[in-house]
Amino acid sequence: MKAAILIALLLQGGAAEAPLADTAKEARAQGLMRELRCVVCENEPISQSTADIAVDMRRVVRVQIDKGASDSEVRQYFVDRYGQFVSFRPPTDGWGVALWVFPFLLLLGVGGLIGGRMLRARKRDLTPVPDDRSNEPDA
Amino acid sequence: MIAELGHLLAFLALATAAAQSVLGLTTGGEAPRRLAVATGMFLALSMLTLIISFVRLDFSVALVAKNSHSLKPIIYRIAGAWGNHEGSMLLWCLIMAGYGGAAALFMRNDRLRDRALGVQGLLTLGSLAYLLFASSPFTRLTDPPLDGGGMNPLLQDPAVALHPPFLYMGYVGMSFVFSIAAAGLINGQIDREWAKRVRPWALTAWSCLTIGIALGAIWAYYELGWGGWWFWDPVENASFMPWLVGAALVHSLIVTEKRGGMAAWTVFLAILAFCLSLLGTFLVRSGVMTSVHAFATDPTRGLVLLAGLGVAGGAALALFAWRAPKLPAGPEFDPVSREGALVLNNLFLSVGAALVLLGTVTPMVVQWLGEIKAIPPESASLSIGEPYFQLTLAPMIAVLLLFLPLAQAAPWRKADLSPLVKWLTPAIIVAVVAGLAALALGGWGIWLGFGVLVGTWVVVGVGFDLWRRVGEGGVSRVFRLPLTVWGMAIAHIGVGIFVIGATVETATRTERTFPLAAGQSAELAGWTFEFQGVRPVEGPNYYSTLADVKVTHGGTTEMIHPEKRFYPVADTSTTEVAIRKTIGGDVYVALGDTIRDQPGVWRLRIAHHPLIDWVFGGAALIAVGGFMSLVARVRRRAPVAATETPAEEPAGEKAPAGVTA
Numbered sequence: 076m077k078a079a080i081l082i083a084l085l086l087q088g089g090a091a092e093a094p095l096a097d098t099a100k101e102a103r104a105q106g107l108m109r110e111l112r113c114v115v116c117e118n119e120p121i122s123q124s125t126a127d128i129a130v131d132m133r134r135v136v137r138v139q140i141d142k143g144a145s146d147s148e149v150r151q152y153f154v155d156r157y158g159q160f161v162s163f164r165p166p167t168d169g170w171g172v173a174l175w176v177f178p179f180l181l182l183l184g185v186g187g188l189i190g191g192r193m194l195r196a197r198k199r200d201l202t203p204v205p206d207d208r209s210n211e212p213d214a
Numbered sequence: 215m216i217a218e219l220g221h222l223l224a225f226l227a228l229a230t231a232a233a234q235s236v237l238g239l240t241t242g243g244e245a246p247r248r249l250a251v252a253t254g255m256f257l258a259l260s261m262l263t264l265i266i267s268f269v270r271l272d273f274s275v276a277l278v279a280k281n282s283h284s285l286k287p288i289i290y291r292i293a294g295a296w297g298n299h300e301g302s303m304l305l306w307c308l309i310m311a312g313y314g315g316a317a318a319l320f321m322r323n324d325r326l327r328d329r330a331l332g333v334q335g336l337l338t339l340g341s342l343a344y345l346l347f348a349s350s351p352f353t354r355l356t357d358p359p360l361d362g363g364g365m366n367p368l369l370q371d372p373a374v375a376l377h378p379p380f381l382y383m384g385y386v387g388m389s390f391v392f393s394i395a396a397a398g399l400i401n402g403q404i405d406r407e408w409a410k411r412v413r414p415w416a417l418t419a420w421s422c423l424t425i426g427i428a429l430g431a432i433w434a435y436y437e438l439g440w441g442g443w444w445f446w447d448p449v450e451n452a453s454f455m456p457w458l459v460g461a462a463l464v465h466s467l468i469v470t471e472k473r474g475g476m477a478a479w480t481v482f483l484a485i486l487a488f489c490l491s492l493l494g495t496f497l498v499r500s501g502v503m504t505s506v507h508a509f510a511t512d513p514t515r516g517l518v519l520l521a522g523l524g525v526a527g528g529a530a531l532a533l534f535a536w537r538a539p540k541l542p543a544g545p546e547f548d549p550v551s552r553e554g555a556l557v558l559n560n561l562f563l564s565v566g567a568a569l570v571l572l573g574t575v576t577p578m579v580v581q582w583l584g585e586i587k588a589i590p591p592e593s594a595s596l597s598i599g600e601p602y603f604q605l606t607l608a609p610m611i612a613v614l615l616l617f618l619p620l621a622q623a624a625p626w627r628k629a630d631l632s633p634l635v636k637w638l639t640p641a642i643i644v645a646v647v648a649g650l651a652a653l654a655l656g657g658w659g660i661w662l663g664f665g666v667l668v669g670t671w672v673v674v675g676v677g678f679d680l681w682r683r684v685g686e687g688g689v690s691r692v693f694r695l696p697l698t699v700w701g702m703a704i705a706h707i708g709v710g711i712f713v714i715g716a717t718v719e720t721a722t723r724t725e726r727t728f729p730l731a732a733g734q735s736a737e738l739a740g741w742t743f744e745f746q747g748v749r750p751v752e753g754p755n756y757y758s759t760l761a762d763v764k765v766t767h768g769g770t771t772e773m774i775h776p777e778k779r780f781y782p783v784a785d786t787s788t789t790e791v792a793i794r795k796t797i798g799g800d801v802y803v804a805l806g807d808t809i810r811d812q813p814g815v816w817r818l819r820i821a822h823h824p825l826i827d828w829v830f831g832g833a834a835l836i837a838v839g840g841f842m843s844l845v846a847r848v849r850r851r852a853p854v855a856a857t858e859t860p861a862e863e864p865a866g867e868k869a870p871a872g873v874t875a
Binding site for chain 1: 406440441442445447472473474475544545546547548549551552554557561562565568569572573576592593595596597598599600601602605606607610625626627628629630683725726727804806807810817819
């Protein structure tokens with residue numbers, strides 16, 4: 076079925092890249108086009124490439140979205156064909172989870188450590204030092 | 215003869231740099247100072263000879279033959295001198311030695327300067343050795359060609375002619391910050407005085423890095439033809455990591471300078487910034503990645519750079535491990551205070567840098583694991599791009615920025631938040647209204663609203679803080695605020711403007727590709743584009759296919775001309791976009807290819823980039839703010855340096871407790 080769609084699309088050749096009539100669907104399609112990598116270009120998403128294959132890939136995105144596919148189904152469609160390389164969004168399952176949560180764990184871990192130490196050492200009797208006396212550490 | 219002269223001058227610089235490092239680290243005094251100036255002068259003259267070879271099109275010099283061409287316009291012949299690996303390495307050495315020379319002229323004569331010049335001499339020596347023995351720009355050809363090989367035409371652009379010098383002033387400038395850090399550690403003196411003397415150099419390097427990155431973004435925006443200004447490309451990330459650490463550094467230096475706190479952390483950042491610059495250079499030059507920016511690659515270069523990173527970073531970290539435990543902790547402060555806010559700033563910016571590092575190197579590591587068969591080849595390819603950074607780094611920085619106006623208004627040591635929040639309430643209301651309005655305006659999701667809220671809060675909140683500082687004295691006091699306050703405020707307002715511009719542009723830009731035959735029209739964002747066909751035009755060193763597009767908007771009509779240029783010497787095509795500026799943003803038209811089997815039908819990529827100037831303008835304000843803080847610092851210190859007596863402090867700022875503490 077999918078292959079048939081693709082072939083039909085290729086046969087259309089240079090037909091207009093018409094946006095989807097449904098603006099919400101078109102917005103989703105454009106979002107996906109920014110996340111998918113043009114496989115013959117150097118580090119470019121298909122939304123920005125003028126290469127023929129990018130044009131074809133854009134069409135496939137629109138057709139699939141139009142047929143009711145979810146964003147992740149469209150991503151998976153391309154990942155199945157071209158590998159994880161095609162998606163600028165790293166996987167959110169398996170070891171890919173580590174990639175997404177590590178920065179936040181680092182922030183919370185180090186932040187908690189520093190914050191905890193500062194709170195434990197907190198003194199009640201400190202007074203504010205205004206800007207014009209900031210050069211006096213003992214003020 | 216001129217190339218041999220340049221070669222000789224570089225060798226003289228090698229000798230003076232060696233002497234500079236030995237004498238700087240041992241006896242000190244006038245000798246290393248004069249040697250540092252000499253190293254800078256020799257390399258400046260050496261660079262000049264290379265530029266002369268490029269301008270005179272001396273094709274017997276291998277580098278000129280490879281990278282220049284008789285048809286190239288004069289300004290790009292000059293820029294061509296650093297638009298290649300060897301020439302840019304000479305620029306690297308020149309800027310490194312230039313910082314050393316400038317320090318020799320402007321820094322006060324003491325142990326700190328001597329040793330900083332010594333360490334800088336070592337770094338220059340290493341760079342020069344690499345330049346002269348592994349990538350000399352002065353090699354001659356026995357059989358010179360009649361004409362040169364040209365330069366990558368993508369680089370034939372004013373923004374990119376200036377991009378490397380500024381980027382290097384930033385990247386390589388961090389080397390001198392590193393040198394003063396190492397010198398301070400050797401002396402065992404990392405204190406308020408040390409921070410005071412590091413800060414101008416850190417501000418210079420960081421502000422130049424800001425400009426360099428912004429120029430690169432501007433160039434990508436209009437020269438690469440896809441309308442993006444930042445793509446989380448590994449090369450971009452390579453410059454962004456030292457920028458983030460540099461931003462953390464210019465803030466933590468304030469705590470160390472004003473209060474004597476965070477000394478160990480500050481010196482660690484000073485070391486880290488240059489290490490990340492070296493790591494970035496390694497990523498760009500070694501060829502470990504493929505990307506649009508990696509023009510000059512050679513695998514052997516990577517090892518040399520890694521070795522340099524290992525030696526410099528390892529030595530500095532060893533010094534750090536030796537001295538850091540003995541550094542005093544600094545005066546106490548409450549978590550709710552200016553110091554506390556700056557700790558928060560440093561936490562977020564450093565974790566942000568770690569995040570960018572993770573996102574940049576993971577695809578390379580995964581690919582390498584696949585090559586050594588540690589993981590199956592089908593899972594050995596991975597891309598990490600915009601969606602990742604937008605969902606991790608962007609919210610992280612946005613949360614940090616929520617604290618910015620409060621931090622700027624908070625007193626040192628201990629802050630009482632309630633009067634600050636009360637004073638800033640109108641700013642909070644304005645920001646929330648702006649955020650809600652952005653949310654209401656379109657179906658662009660929650661991120662747009664949040665970004666506009668954060669940006670507005672920063673701009674208005676900083677404005678309110680300025681007003682608070684002016685106090686009762688009325689408008690005339692605005693001009694009597696210290697320059698440091700203005701520098702800080704302008705840089706922070708720049709951050710806010712950048713955030714608004716970046717979020718609005720990213721969330722609401724529209725772009726579409728239209729296949730058009732002559733006479734057909736397209737419409738986008740209320741503009742009509744009538745494609746009237748293409749015609750050939752000949753440039754000085756290229757052939758252009760120039761499109762005529764009639765643009766109609768609100769009753770006014772004008773012609774615009776996007777082009778595709780073909781450079782026969784380099785056998786490369788480039789896109790020259792046509793941009794119409796409006797108050798709300800740019801209308802951007804790029805000419806694509808003709809369509810398969812349909813001659814006469816061209817793809818026109820038309821885009822609307824709202825508030826794009828806010829992105830670049832915000833970045834420019836950040837740099838301006840940095841330079842203003844620098845001028846404030848230099849102006850205040852100048853009389854001290856000249857007379858060696860404490861100078862009159864500007865109104866509102868009392869003299870430091872001990873100038874030479």
